[in-house]
Amino acid sequence: MALEWEQLNVDAADPVALGRWWTEALGWVVVNDAADEYEIRPAKDRLPGLLFAPVPEGKTIKNRLHLDLRPDDQEAEVARLLALGARHVDVGQSDEVTWVVLADPEGNEFCVLSSRRP
Template identity: 90%
Template sequence: MALEWEQVNVDAADPVALGRWWAEALGWVVVNDAAEEYEIRPAQDRLPGLLFAPVPEGKTVKNRLHSDFRPDDQEAEVARLLGLGARHADVGQGDGVTWVVLADPEGNEFCVLSSRRP
């Protein structure tokens, strides 16, 4: 038996708006733009994707699962994401960590790791 990772599902108050935000943030393509299932992927035929689905309740606590992203330039990437509408988030990371915790427009946390050094 084999499993293929198809997608990660993201609950959203506004799946289309949040999906569009993540598509721009990641440079991914939209493969389904329905309000009930808005899906983006790295490329049309490349998995896994992110599927945004509507839920009536809002986010209330820290995510138990989050994504980490490793940029070429952490400072520039954090500035770009903040410019798109992300905001800084405090999940108890403390001072002196090498990553930056941000939240998307609906409050889902993610980390921008330090840049890789050669």
Template identity: 75%
Template sequence: MTLEWEQTVVDARDPAALGRWWAEALGWSAVDDSPEEYEIRPGPERLPGLLFVRVPDPRTVKNRLHLDFRPDDQAAEVERLLALGARRADVGQGDEVTWVVLADPEGNEFCVLSSRRH
């Protein structure tokens, strides 16, 4: 049996707006921009993608799944994402961690890890 990871699905109040935000944040491209579903990928034929689907209810609790990103420069990337509209989030991580927890415009948490040491 062979499985290929196609996409991660993200519930959204406004799939197009959230999908465009993530496309800008990641430098990815839209491959489906219908009103009910908005999919982005690193390139048209590259996987996996993120698929944003419309749901009627707002997010009310901490995510049970979140994405982690490892940048070249953590501080610069955090500042860039905050300028795009992310906000800092507290999920109980404390002050002595090496990652930064942020939330996208709809409140979905994600982590910006420390830069990888070479």
């Protein structure tokens, strides 16, 4: 049996707005822009993607699954994401961690890791 990771589903109050935010944040492409199923991918024919779908309830607790993003320049990337509308969040991390925890406009946490050093 073979499995391929197709996408990660993200519940959203406004799938289109959140999907557009992540499109800009990741530099990905939109493959479906319907209001009930907004999907983005790294490239049109490349997996996995992110699929944003509407839900009536809002986010209430810390995500149990989140994205870790590794930039070339952590400080510059955090500043760029904050300018796009992300915000710093505290999920209990210590001051000594090497990553930065942010949340997207609907409060979904994600981490911006430190840059890889050669």
